[in-house]
Amino acid sequence: xxxxxxLFYSILFISCTSNENTIEDCTKVNKKYKIENVLNYRTGExxxxxxxxx
Numbered sequence: 001x002x003x004x005x006x007l008f009y010s011i012l013f014i015s016c017t018s019n020e021n022t023i024e025d026c027t028k029v030n031k032k033y034k035i036e037n038v039l040n041y042r043t044g045e046x047x048x049x050x051x052x053x054x
Contacts, residue, residue: 021033032054035048035049035051037049
């Protein structure tokens with residue numbers, strides 16, 4: 001039972017890794033970028049997020 005709980009928490013935290021792009025990532029692959037003001041559902045605040053576009 002303890003192993004199952006430990007496995008559940010490890011999968012939960014692994015899935016919460018950050019996949020956010022940066023301006024440098026977009027320019028490295030020669031793509032343009034767009035900065036949008038999006039809602040962070042966890043905090044309820046608006047944050048700026050970078051999106052790579054073709």
